[in-house]
Amino acid sequence: MTYPTYTVQLPEWVYSFIPEPKSIFSTIEERMELVIGLSAQNIRHEGGPFGAAIFERQSGKLIAPGINLVMQTNCSVVHAEIVAIILAQQLVANFDLSAPGFPEYELVSSTEPCAMCLGSIPWSGISHLVCGARDEDARSIGFDEGEKPPKWLEYFNSRSITVTRDILRTKAMAVLQQYVDEGGIIYNGRQ
């Protein structure tokens, strides 16, 4: 007898939504538009309202998109950020996106990452984080973000991980609100 396996895999619809891999997204707003679009599309496909993607920071090349796959695949770990990190590391064949010779990689997330995803960032080698909706935007309509270190921004900076917030914040939050308005399941942690 063996244990099961679990495969992280983008669903087919993502391929019709995003452009060819390695497309260029020049501005931070273009990158955020893509991940907010992913978050909105994921709702249409029985998923949670969260999208993310990893880009080469300087060139704007799309490396790997991610969507929340928790409900569709029975796995609480596969938040959008985690999916993007896993796929990006497979693409570059390295568990450290800051390995020598690599360009800087940027994680763009439609909502500020939860406690788990924040914890995953220093291990991933990502050097820059961009957020749309804020932690408090998600919490205000019932999502659980977990317990983060109060000074996580300072901790990130001390590890040379920079953070940009509030990019298309209103648009990102509108997708969260739409999900709630349509009766989407808000699965929270143990209470």
Added chain:
Amino acid sequence: MTYPTYTVQLPEWVYSFIPEPKSIFSTIEERMELVIGLSAQNIRHEGGPFGAAIFERQSGKLIAPGINLVMQTNCSVVHAEIVAIILAQQLVANFDLSAPGFPEYELVSSTEPCAMCLGSIPWSGISHLVCGARDEDARSIGFDEGEKPPKWLEYFNSRSITVTRDILRTKAMAVLQQYVDEGGIIYNGRQ
């Protein structure tokens, strides 16, 4: 063109090391012995010195083992705890190990979970955490545990997640020390 996939899968050696799935580990020390054994064996197979497993808390039935697969599979996310959580949720076909009708599930970890893994626990539905080596044991020999909320134990308790520490702590720490003494790679987060 498509994006890569990534499969979480226990290596073959795990099957010869652990007993048949659903074996019973009656005491907390027996459970910890298993995960410390996994951590030690993983060193022999080019992996990091960390093991974990999920058990049915009352019966002691082994649900899913986990080992750190970061270096072997180019994926910074697959700490031992994350692997155990993913496999357990596949086995029970639910992203919430606290779903109605389920027994209580317990995560046993050879070393206190890092910031990412702590963040993953409230989402997983695990109701009890058991740790061997402490956070400061890991840090004292160079491992990076990340930035945790200072009051994470209280936060866990407020979510009805209980924690037991220092089970076979000395034995668990000896495996970490052995790894360092043998020149094992200590990959840390961005500094």
